[in-house]
Amino acid sequence: MNFFKTFKHDTWVKPYIKQYKGLLVLVLILGFLTVFSATALMFTAGYTIDKAATHPFNILLIYVPIVLTRAFGIGRPVFKYAERLRSHNWVLKITSDLRTRLYKTLETDASFFTERHKTGDIMGLLSEDINHLQDLYLRTVFPTVIAYIVALVASIAMGVFNPSFGFFVLLLCFVEIVLVPLISVSIESARRERQKALKSDLYTKLTDNILGVDDWVISGRQDDFKKLSASTIQELDASKNKSKAFRRYRDFVLQLIFALIMIVMLIFTNIHMTANQEMANYTAAVVLAALQLSDTFVPVSQGFEEWPQYRDSIKRLNTVQPVDQNLPEQVELAPSDFQQLELTNVNFEYATDSPILIKDFSQTIKRGKKIALLGPSGIGKTTILQLILGDLVPQQGSINVNDLDVQQIQEKRETIFSVLNQNPFLFNTSVINNVRLGNENKSDEEVKKALERVGLKDLLESLPEKYNTSVGENGSRFSGGEQERIALARILLQDAPVVLLDEPTVGLDPITENDLLETFFDVLKDKTIIWVTHHLQGVNHVDHVVFVNEQGIEMQGDPAELYQNNKHFKELYEMDAGLE
Amino acid sequence: MIDKRLFRLPGTKKLLLMLAGLTILQAFVILFQGKYLADALVNSWKMKPLQTIIYPMTLFAVAFVVRHLLNLINTKIVQHYSSTMSEEIRSQLLDKVYNSGPQMISERGTGNLVTASLDGIDLVENYFKLIFTKMMNMSIIPPVLLIYIYFQNIASGITLTIIVPLIILFMIILGLAAQSKADEQYDQYTILSNHFLDALRGLPTLKMLGLSKRYVKNIYTVSDEYRRRTMNTLRIAILSTFAIDWLTTLGIAILAVFLGFGLINGAFPLFPALVTLILAPEYFLPLRDFSNDYHATLDGKNALTNIFSILERKDTEDTDKLDKLTWNENSDFEINDLQFNYDDEDKTADASLDIDHLKLSGYQNVGVIGKSGSGKSTLIRVIGGFLTPEKDSDIKINGQQIPHFTQKNWQKELTFLPQAPYLFAGTLAENIAFYRPEASLDQVKDAADKAGLTDFIETLKDGYETKIGEGGRGISGGQQQRIMIARAFLDDDRHILIFDEPTAHLDIETEYALKKPMEELFKNHLVLFATHRLHWIKEMDYVVVMDDGMIVEQGTPDQLRAHQGAYSDLIKNMRGDTL
Numbered sequence A: 001m002n003f004f005k006t007f008k009h010d011t012w013v014k015p016y017i018k019q020y021k022g023l024l025v026l027v028l029i030l031g032f033l034t035v036f037s038a039t040a041l042m043f044t045a046g047y048t049i050d051k052a053a054t055h056p057f058n059i060l061l062i063y064v065p066i067v068l069t070r071a072f073g074i075g076r077p078v079f080k081y082a083e084r085l086r087s088h089n090w091v092l093k094i095t096s097d098l099r100t101r102l103y104k105t106l107e108t109d110a111s112f113f114t115e116r117h118k119t120g121d122i123m124g125l126l127s128e129d130i131n132h133l134q135d136l137y138l139r140t141v142f143p144t145v146i147a148y149i150v151a152l153v154a155s156i157a158m159g160v161f162n163p164s165f166g167f168f169v170l171l172l173c174f175v176e177i178v179l180v181p182l183i184s185v186s187i188e189s190a191r192r193e194r195q196k197a198l199k200s201d202l203y204t205k206l207t208d209n210i211l212g213v214d215d216w217v218i219s220g221r222q223d224d225f226k227k228l229s230a231s232t233i234q235e236l237d238a239s240k241n242k243s244k245a246f247r248r249y250r251d252f253v254l255q256l257i258f259a260l261i262m263i264v265m266l267i268f269t270n271i272h273m274t275a276n277q278e279m280a281n282y283t284a285a286v287v288l289a290a291l292q293l294s295d296t297f298v299p300v301s302q303g304f305e306e307w308p309q310y311r312d313s314i315k316r317l318n319t320v321q322p323v324d325q326n327l328p329e330q331v332e333l334a335p336s337d338f339q340q341l342e343l344t345n346v347n348f349e350y351a352t353d354s355p356i357l358i359k360d361f362s363q364t365i366k367r368g369k370k371i372a373l374l375g376p377s378g379i380g381k382t383t384i385l386q387l388i389l390g391d392l393v394p395q396q397g398s399i400n401v402n403d404l405d406v407q408q409i410q411e412k413r414e415t416i417f418s419v420l421n422q423n424p425f426l427f428n429t430s431v432i433n434n435v436r437l438g439n440e441n442k443s444d445e446e447v448k449k450a451l452e453r454v455g456l457k458d459l460l461e462s463l464p465e466k467y468n469t470s471v472g473e474n475g476s477r478f479s480g481g482e483q484e485r486i487a488l489a490r491i492l493l494q495d496a497p498v499v500l501l502d503e504p505t506v507g508l509d510p511i512t513e514n515d516l517l518e519t520f521f522d523v524l525k526d527k528t529i530i531w532v533t534h535h536l537q538g539v540n541h542v543d544h545v546v547f548v549n550e551q552g553i554e555m556q557g558d559p560a561e562l563y564q565n566n567k568h569f570k571e572l573y574e575m576d577a578g579l580e
Numbered sequence B: 001m002i003d004k005r006l007f008r009l010p011g012t013k014k015l016l017l018m019l020a021g022l023t024i025l026q027a028f029v030i031l032f033q034g035k036y037l038a039d040a041l042v043n044s045w046k047m048k049p050l051q052t053i054i055y056p057m058t059l060f061a062v063a064f065v066v067r068h069l070l071n072l073i074n075t076k077i078v079q080h081y082s083s084t085m086s087e088e089i090r091s092q093l094l095d096k097v098y099n100s101g102p103q104m105i106s107e108r109g110t111g112n113l114v115t116a117s118l119d120g121i122d123l124v125e126n127y128f129k130l131i132f133t134k135m136m137n138m139s140i141i142p143p144v145l146l147i148y149i150y151f152q153n154i155a156s157g158i159t160l161t162i163i164v165p166l167i168i169l170f171m172i173i174l175g176l177a178a179q180s181k182a183d184e185q186y187d188q189y190t191i192l193s194n195h196f197l198d199a200l201r202g203l204p205t206l207k208m209l210g211l212s213k214r215y216v217k218n219i220y221t222v223s224d225e226y227r228r229r230t231m232n233t234l235r236i237a238i239l240s241t242f243a244i245d246w247l248t249t250l251g252i253a254i255l256a257v258f259l260g261f262g263l264i265n266g267a268f269p270l271f272p273a274l275v276t277l278i279l280a281p282e283y284f285l286p287l288r289d290f291s292n293d294y295h296a297t298l299d300g301k302n303a304l305t306n307i308f309s310i311l312e313r314k315d316t317e318d319t320d321k322l323d324k325l326t327w328n329e330n331s332d333f334e335i336n337d338l339q340f341n342y343d344d345e346d347k348t349a350d351a352s353l354d355i356d357h358l359k360l361s362g363y364q365n366v367g368v369i370g371k372s373g374s375g376k377s378t379l380i381r382v383i384g385g386f387l388t389p390e391k392d393s394d395i396k397i398n399g400q401q402i403p404h405f406t407q408k409n410w411q412k413e414l415t416f417l418p419q420a421p422y423l424f425a426g427t428l429a430e431n432i433a434f435y436r437p438e439a440s441l442d443q444v445k446d447a448a449d450k451a452g453l454t455d456f457i458e459t460l461k462d463g464y465e466t467k468i469g470e471g472g473r474g475i476s477g478g479q480q481q482r483i484m485i486a487r488a489f490l491d492d493d494r495h496i497l498i499f500d501e502p503t504a505h506l507d508i509e510t511e512y513a514l515k516k517p518m519e520e521l522f523k524n525h526l527v528l529f530a531t532h533r534l535h536w537i538k539e540m541d542y543v544v545v546m547d548d549g550m551i552v553e554q555g556t557p558d559q560l561r562a563h564q565g566a567y568s569d570l571i572k573n574m575r576g577d578t579l
Helices: A002-008 A014-019 A021-053 A059-107 A111-116 A122-161 A163-211 A213-219 A222-272 A283-291 A299-305 A307-319 A381-389 A431-436 A444-453 A457-462 A480-494 A510-523 A559-565 A567-577 B004-008 B012-045 B050-108 B110-117 B119-152 B154-201 B203-208 B215-237 B239-264 B270-292 B294-311 B376-383 B428-432 B441-450 B454-458 B477-490 B508-522 B534-539 B557-562 B566-575
Strands: A340-348 A358-366 A370-374 A396-401 A417-421 A498-502 A528-532 A544-549 A552-557 B332-340 B353-361 B365-369 B394-397 B400-402 B414-417 B496-500 B526-530 B542-547 B550-555
Touching: A002 A307, A014 A021, A014 A059, A021 A059, A021 A122, A021 A283, A021 B012, A021 B239, A021 B270, A059 A122, A059 B154, A059 B203, A059 B215, A059 B239, A122 A163, A122 A222, A122 A299, A122 A307, A122 B154, A163 A213, A163 A222, A163 A299, A163 A307, A163 B050, A213 A222, A213 B050, A213 B414, A222 A283, A222 A299, A222 B012, A222 B050, A283 B012, A283 B270, A340 A381, A358 A381, A358 A396, A358 A528, A358 A552, A370 A381, A381 A417, A381 A498, A381 A528, A417 A480, A417 B203, A431 A444, A431 A480, A444 A457, A444 A480, A480 A510, A510 B566, A544 A559, A552 A559, A559 A567, A567 B508, A567 B534, B004 B012, B012 B050, B012 B119, B012 B270, B050 B119, B050 B294, B119 B154, B119 B270, B119 B294, B154 B203, B154 B215, B154 B239, B154 B270, B215 B239, B239 B270, B332 B376, B353 B376, B353 B526, B353 B550, B365 B376, B365 B534, B376 B496, B376 B526, B376 B542, B414 B477, B428 B441, B428 B477, B441 B454, B441 B477, B477 B508, B534 B566, B542 B557, B542 B566, B550 B557, B550 B566, B557 B566
Parallel strands: A370 A528, A370 A544, A417 A498, A498 A528, B365 B526, B365 B542, B414 B496, B496 B526
Antiparallel strands: A340 A358, A340 A396, A544 A552, B332 B353, B332 B394, B394 B400, B542 B550
């Protein structure tokens, strides 16, 4: 069965159940006590009344059940409260461990981001998966296990009086909380799967409707616009209605079985507990207590039904495995000793069956030199930067920093290289904290100085919270150009001799772009710069331009010389600048 | 609590009547269930034989089954209602998106609309369940049971009556306390809860900064801090559930004690006491059900309010004021005193418009330039009919006065090429033929050829049948623009081309390669071209310079160059230092 298959090689659920065993047992005990108190409340209440109805001479005779009734009356909410708190605490504790582990695992795998990150928001999915595991415990595991314990205890208690009745009740409980839930999950599993697929299809279509609305309006195809999602909606609705109908009838069946349990209880008490009045005083107690159990039994099926969703999350998390980086022995290179970066006949392909992306690429970059790298998108410009950083390893050729292979300096790589890319990532915290990430040992004054150099002083000081202004989610509080500047300040603090710029100005308007490039090349004038760009704005700042295309290097040289001697470059340049 | 607009939805009143009927029935069945169970138990207590309890026991079982049967019917009716209603709402939402989508998107953002039409509607279904089933149960079942209990035992009736206002009072007090505690922590809370995702997304950056290994500790600390805070809030938040539980169980316990003393004193026989005890939990049940997911279902209410506010937006009216139009070399349009204001200017990147005069005619190629946020996009989106200007704007097409450009006959003449073209989920051929779905494959191929797509398509295994768009093959920016250009070539009945910075994201060589097919396309078309790429001005025979929502200069490129004005300043700023 796929349930066991899912857990066979699982390392994301099982180990953690063992880890906080003590707390887990506590949660289950509290859960059991909650149900126990609820039933015991009705039990003692029923007994109190039955006993009182016999008009005992001494009021003290019903004193004990009265006290117990009150105790259980308070016990139920108290245990429930404690159980909810403890279970959340337990789950959140595990969450902290799972998060740490997921982060650690992903941290070892740099290529994860370059290859797999492209396929949608994998990070969002993984972090959602961990939340799903929380629900797995809270909504499925705990209620089910507690229901099982309760059913066992109840059947055994009956069995003590009469083994065959006990067995019969156990059988009914088995149908109620094992058989029906299993049937339910096996029927609903496929349907849920289908609904998930339909829902994502519908999402695509509605996005097409909304993001493409300009085109729809102009095309005048209003009918097609509405028809686009109609069939998916219909199918999804039909499937959902089936699920709902199934759930309705299943819950009804569960109640029928429960009605049977109640009848068994009534007959049992009538037959076995009417030998004398003292025993008969317990009849109402037993029946009323049993009546409380439906709240515990009926939700088990609902919890089972959610299993397919959890299964997907568990599967996905188990695909995330740590990667052995296999680095050669690490050598320390002082930033001040950096002399040159040399790429020799570098060839690179992502996989053996994909086309060779980088062909025979060579380039020597001396300390302090600035080069620009141009070429159409998809040609592998960013890949070259990743090769230089050592995140990717070429199949052939070498990449050396001074006389060291770049793989030999990975441990302290941040002292040699810094990177600024198209959408620099800003953490959702204050500006000053974001910049300080560049070098955590710098004082507030030094951080502010860096922000002044990148031209943000006036803007930040005009804000109410000044340097402590939060950048918002993904830096959204600031414009694209301002985000680049914040990231640039971070790099200034990092103070590495080589700066890799990966299209930092794409999508900015020319005036902003111009200002930003002026700032870049002004504050980074002592650095070695490798700048990937999509057009020629600001190319006057560099010593060397390299154009790459599918065949390899198309043309390269000093931009001023190229302008004089190369017709194609001249055309491109004039077009870019809008010169006549 | 209840949105009054709900009652205006068709079928709501009928549904409420049906539910009321069913719920009253249910209340009585619950009553019978309790009564016959008590009968059976009294007989057992009296140690009467099994035969004496068979009759009440059977009736109890029947009542029990009927009760759940009624519940089933109730659920079915509500589910049927909510799914029909959801589809109705979804369909209206789509109409709304079509009729005033472009303007709405610029105000509300796309995410909001997708969420409203998909996730929002699911939430609404839960909301229906809360207000229809649970509220109905709460207002009918307890009173019916209470009346019966009063008849059986007045003291019990009084006890149960007193507890309810207490519960409500506690719910309100504790609910408010939890709310204010949650509000207090909310900002910090969201930051903490999103911290992990933030860290995962920022992992490459942390790696670049050499911090990724050390940051592990931070992940744990923050996550644990989140746990601590969650527990603190939870402690108070679930207090209201605790209070209801506590009051109801305590209520039952007190009741039992009362009844016990009454029985000892011989004030009444066993039956009324037992039936009261059995019915007491049923009396509290609807209240507990309601309060349990009260907060969760409030999301549904918010979603519904959001959807209603979208549906209540006014559609653009008078979209058929313009006579049938075929734009040719003699056509013209004229704008005088046009104003357009964004509702919330902080949220939009572009400026509101205030245009004195603009007259364009025939197959002019018109460049619209200006720095970012100067109103270029707004101007061409108003002309494209995506945004509706203020009422007293003076607009004429071929001399005919129209209220705005959102005219069916005007938009039939347009092709719009945005900065980030939108590719639909579908095949390449379907995307090219989007304006003319009936076009033959040969026509599509011909258009693709003119747009310079043939080489690219030949490299694809499935050629024109290649799936693109969402989940399809990744298409580079340059090829996306070519697909748009092919679309325009295919539908040559449209004589007006509107471009919104089509090459802003492209690398210089791709842009260079695109220039030829685009120049070809410009012929025999009125072209409106918003751009900040200066070389396109050479292809234009009229230039409009925008600043702060106004036209600050307009004329032929030669006229503007000769005049040292806004045009010359702008060019100088954009170009920067040259080689």
